[in-house]
Amino acid sequence: MWRALGAALAALSLAACATPQEHGPTPPGFPQPPGAPILRPPPSEPPRRLDVSALPGWALEDHDAAFAAWRATCHAAREPSMAGACKRARAAGVVRPGDGRAFLERTFVAERVGGSGVLTAYFAPVYPARRRPGGEFSAPVRPRPADLAVAAGGEVLRVRPDGTARPYPDRAAIEAAPEAQPLAWMRPEELFFLQVQGSGVLVFEDGRRLKALYAAHNGRTFVGIANPMRDRGLLARDNTSGDAIRGWLAAHRGPEAEAIMRLNPRYAFFRLAPDDGKPPAGAAGLPLPAGRAVAVDPAFHPYGELLWIDGKAPLLAGAFPTYRRLVTALDTGGAIKGPVRADLYLGEGEAAGAEAGRVRHALAMWRLVPR
Incomplete structure (x- = not known):
């Protein structure tokens, strides 16, 4: 479920923050079905190809680790030539030092994707939760409502008992209504971030851990809160990171924080599952x-596509200066739109969240295609 189930900027953009919204099999976007055509505009001229060894930062890559990660997930690719490359990689057996680089350089060439874009990052949060409300734990984790339906065109509707339907309400209206069967109770700002990320792990007072997996969303357009917070002087221009946003919301918990979070009308619903310890x-x-x-945006990139990302010139204080690496397109999200747009999954927990919340870099991107 992720949507990616589901960073804090793309998400919170969070246009100035750095996390995406609801990813993965939990993404609230409506990804194209397997086999659907990729809607790339026809190029005015054939894409320029170069050897992968000429990619910026290629020499500093951990090629064997990159190869191992791609080989473990390359069966997501449906395009015949990529599926063939995956089959050969999986038949390669034990990888000795240097084998990964040799395979990648022998098998692929690189094609530049568009011009400049944006790189953000997301993570799988781990948050405390309670079985009953009390104190800071005042926000119910809501299951998918029985009256929520998705029309053939993707519109999310509330179906009334008489059979009539209207667009599903926004965040403010949903939060104003009581929840008869909450799955758990969380701090409001942490529930908001869980919705942005798309999934995570909840740790209850008895130590039990359950995965909160994306179940549905209300169909409203995602609106980031980083820019409004910056423009209102609530956060410094270069400090709209996920940590800064979450800290402000926690410090102003109540009507002030609620007003800011409700600037984003999008609302995600969840289901709980055992924590199997596996990545989302x-x-x-x-x-x-x-x-x-x-x-990625599945209108431009098929799942399983192999990409080289070159993220640099960070906008947020405390960010790593560059992200140059080989990655695979395995997810999507409500805020991930356009051909040169990527949201990098950085892992689970607090450290991954702190890093993800600072990623907002200028992005150049190449797709790797079999020779």
């Missing part, structure tokens, strides 16, 4: 390897 699955249905999977 992306929209492609495969576990996401930390640091080696990205959420």
